[in-house]
Amino acid sequence: MSQLAKDNLNEALTGQRSKRRLLRRRILDHTAKYGISSGGIGIIFAVFLIMFFLIYVVLPMFVSADIDKRTEMLVPGGIDQSTVHYAIDDYKEVGVRITDLGQILGFSTENADVLLDERVPVPVGTQITSFTLVDEPTNRFAFGLGDGGVILGQIRFELTYPDGQRVITPVVDWPFGEEPKAIHDGPVDRLAVRDVDERMMIVAQSNFSDKVSIQTYTKRTSFISDEIQLRPRAQSQISTDFVADYIMLARNMRDLVLVARDGLARYYQISNIEQPELLQQLRVVRPDETITTAKYLNGNTSMLFGTDKGRVVQWFPVRDRNNDFALQEIRDFSRSEQPITAIGIEGTRRGLALGDNDGQFNLFYSTSERHLKGVATGLQDPINFIRFAPRENGALVETQSGRLISYDIHNPHPQISFSSLWKKVWYEGYSEPTHTWQSTGATDDFEGKMSLTPLTFGTIKAALYSMLFAVPIAIFAAIYTAFFMDKKTRQWIKPSVELIEALPTVILGFLAGLWLAPYMEANLPGFFAIVFVVPIGILLFGYGWSRLPEKIRLMVPIGRRAVLMLPVVIFLGWFALSMSVPIERMFFNGDMRDWLTNSAGIDFDQRNAMVIGFAMGFALIPTIFSVAEDAIYSVPRYLVNGSYALGASGWQTMVGVVLPTASPGIFSAVMLGFGRGVGETMIVLMASGNTPLMDVNIFEGMRTLAANLAVEMAETEVDSTHYRVLFLSGLVLFIFTFFFNTLAEIVRQRMRKKYGSL
């Protein structure tokens, strides 16, 4: 080698440039190491972010409420008069106090400035004798007068923006005029008014009188002045031996309950006010208790009775089997033995707040039976009055010593508790406690019913019915493909079965919903016939084949039988379906569907669990088949050969040697299939009818967690309770499938370890 070449080589291997290059390579290598590591960890983390995010959205539902004191002031107008109602505006800036003497005082909740001071327009010489709320959220009220008159009013808050600044002005309206309506022939000492849509009902009673007057009105909008006029419609009186302390008139203007302090009550039905019907005489609290307060929960259907023993009992009318109504005690709320002195109700939900003799202020929620938070207002100062802010984000609390405390409340998700999600809940208007999913309703004061039980039930029902179809076919097919089939056939059979996995489920769902469901409805007996005809047909064909001369038999080796069976299976299926009409004629009077509903009393939906069973079962076949086939195929060959050598037949080897060895793998296949069935969305969405029922009936549909997400997720408001409950159901799905898949994976890995060494 020449010196020049040597020098060049030396230069190339050790010189500056080579060193620089080495350095560059090393730096690149190091950067790549850290780059890839951090990137890889980041991506893996991002994948797990899903779970954390789901939990992050769900958690706030289970946090209890926050109550913070904002301001405290003296009760505007003083405590010589007692409060009958407070109204608050949406922004919690302005309150209005109504007193028993008819004074209406608007004030700022920040600094007690008086913004409004009016009196009820009572004719001279008459006295105010009673007060009632017509509707609490809209601040409509009525005063009963000593001369038998009633005057109706409403507090409103007007919003104006002079100079871009929000100004709230409280206003009192007398929507039906300032003239009292005469409805009773004595002083109105107790009064109840309901005003829904076009109808208004007023019920009144005097002290020491056994007459209860009922008057109904129709509302008419005057053409000339847009003023609403009341037209008397009907009037009647109930004679009763009973002097009520509270008249409870429900929103439906049908249920009238008269209650005395000692807890005795009369339940009248006045759907026809000419003929009031006494349905029930009962006691609504325990004999040793006295009622201290009574109020309707929002929606004016559920009654709340507070007692001197610190309990609040909730009652509402329930319809029994004979369509008769009776009052039913639903639940009670209690925190201490102190007498309840005030009940406040939320304006849009079913929440309530209790104030007691000890100055304790407690937040509850009716449907979820949750106690959300309790605070003390001050030592030994009984709470006189509680009023929630319209958006449930605050409350005014008046104490006996004349203090008015304004609270900020943060209580976004009281509706949800373990019991409301999973246990039976007695909802208003239901005849018994039920598991119900009905997240949205037609009216504002709708009681949300968010039980995940029917959805979970539906999910499992759908998955199980489809497993009923998928597991036998997939596992038998796996056994045959892995163990008996010859290699050549296996090469195309396996991918074609696995091809199902690739089929978009939206197509399967479309076919199931629009083609299979009507077809199955029309050929119901045929589908049941398949269950019998196909196995028996296969059995007969197999036996017949074994009787054939050997020459023909050997033409199709055992490994090709699947191909031989193709036409046989098609024929059997066709034969079974064509038997549909004869069977229907013979056993079901010519119409099985009709027979089911009318003779057997089984409900039938066109899109039912059977359709789902076939359609989703079909989609599950490849999942189960593929894993089970792998498990059976990987059973060591010499175990099989040993068994054959000892004289066992093919199937005996299968059952005695191969299946026990492969059983963990088959188990994990089934688990994986179940996991997939639980999460499948489109097929169920399109072919199940999506009614959240709790019935194992194969002819009825269901609503699954996944389908429910697809239906409701897009329409729900972000961060609302409904939104979070939907995320919770997503989390349930996630955990469900994660659990089953992990189980399957662990079992499979164990098996691999055990037999991998064999």
Added chain:
Amino acid sequence: MKTWMSKGEHWVWFSASAVSIAVVLVFGLLLMISARGLSHFWPHSIYEFKVEQATESAVYTAEIHNTRVRVFEDPQNPGVSLRENQILLKTANREIYGLDFRWIPENAITSKRLAEGLSVFERYEHGDMYAVIEAFEVNGERIDDLVLVKDRMRSQLAKSHQIRQELRHIERGLIGNINYQLEQLRFEQRRLEQRGQLTEQIIADFDADRARLNQEFSELETVRNELYNQLSQLGTVIVSLADGAERRLGLDHVVRFWQPNEMHLGEKTAFFFGSIKNFLLDDPRNANTEGGVFPAIVGTFTMVILMTLFVMPMGILAAIYMREYAKEGPVLKLVRISINNLAGVPSIVFGIFGLGFFVYVLGYNIDQMFYSHVLPNPTFGTPGLLWAALTMALLTLPVVIVSTDEGLSRIPRSLREGGLALGATKLEVILRIVLPMTTPAIMTGLILAIARAAGEVAPLMLVGVVKLVSELPVNANPPFVHLDQKFMHLGFHIFDAGFQSPNVEAAQPLVYATSLLLVLVIVTLNLGAIMIRNRLREKYKSLEH
């Protein structure tokens, strides 16, 4: 038989049959979709039915669509069920009859014969029309000779297509572009206003731009109106219906027309392929129940490609990290199992994650930071293409990671060690030796991911798919790919047209056609993946020994 059964032979037969059943189901399904999907394009014969029923007697020209057996209670004999065979007739002429499909009892049909000289008009609204051409009027001149009429109508229709093409170009392209620019101007102005950088000069500039654009707009509108005017003067065809009533049909409402009963096989085949072409390239009409699926194809492809751009680097990076850099141990094992399991997590869960996290958290904050001048209209704070692609990327990430990881694990250790021994750095070994050999595995994973993403609908319903879009997500306005836009999707098209359209019967044939298209795309992708996988196995068989 007893010995036969004691040997378990019947079980072998049962298991063999299970395979056959599965195979029959798969191919039966594929056959059914193909048959129904393709028959949508075929020009079916149209018959004239005389129907005598208790309530009515009528003549229909109709196509036979379906048959069924209706079971009903005998009105004279309560408790006894009767059956009757019914056929579903497509009578078309929706705006005249009120409905275009009706079930007719088979025995009520007194006569059935091929409807002679009948034409099918495919229209831009109200579905098809079945009628006999009587005459054609154009520019006040009436042509009665049927051969001439058809020729003239064809040439006029060709003109109509041309005009519509121009109109589409003007409306979608030019006017769309102007609207886009106008909107951009408005946003730009608001952005500057928010920052307090708006000066008189800039406002004047904006106004000038706006005036210019409005000027262009009104010019285009004149052209457009002229074209519409030309459309309306294409002529009117006078047709007679089955009951003899005459109707006038403006040619501007007609897409095309044909005489199915007079076509021979060659013409029918040509028509068949023409229909397929229209199906692939046309816009949907009549709430997705007619027309083509072009926007859905574009939407699906754009989303899938975008998803691939996300999922490929992420999946490969994560797999390389797990196989080459991370320390083997229980933690890694757990991570591997979890990732494997994520592939089994229901897709709808990814959907709600996409909606809750991408749209409502990420998108909301992006809007607050960068698009505050557009608020309260959300830009990224609403479902759209980007979020759909990201959600699908997350959904398919496990598939790509697992497949790449498996591919990496198949590369013999000796190859890596050989590379290192020759002085290559780890990165060089990975980039030059390991990755190229893993390419088939990566491709397999990617194709499977694409196939899954193309067929998945449930999560997309939450994060960006809509039933109809006015603008494609890819168009001529910069930045050309609109990540914030909603898009159409083949799978959702099936769901929507099949379940949410007002006229399910009319939509069904199209849904089968869309299904067939989707199945074809996905089966092809999967077969490709299987082929690559098989080839890969062959390749490494030699390496392992």
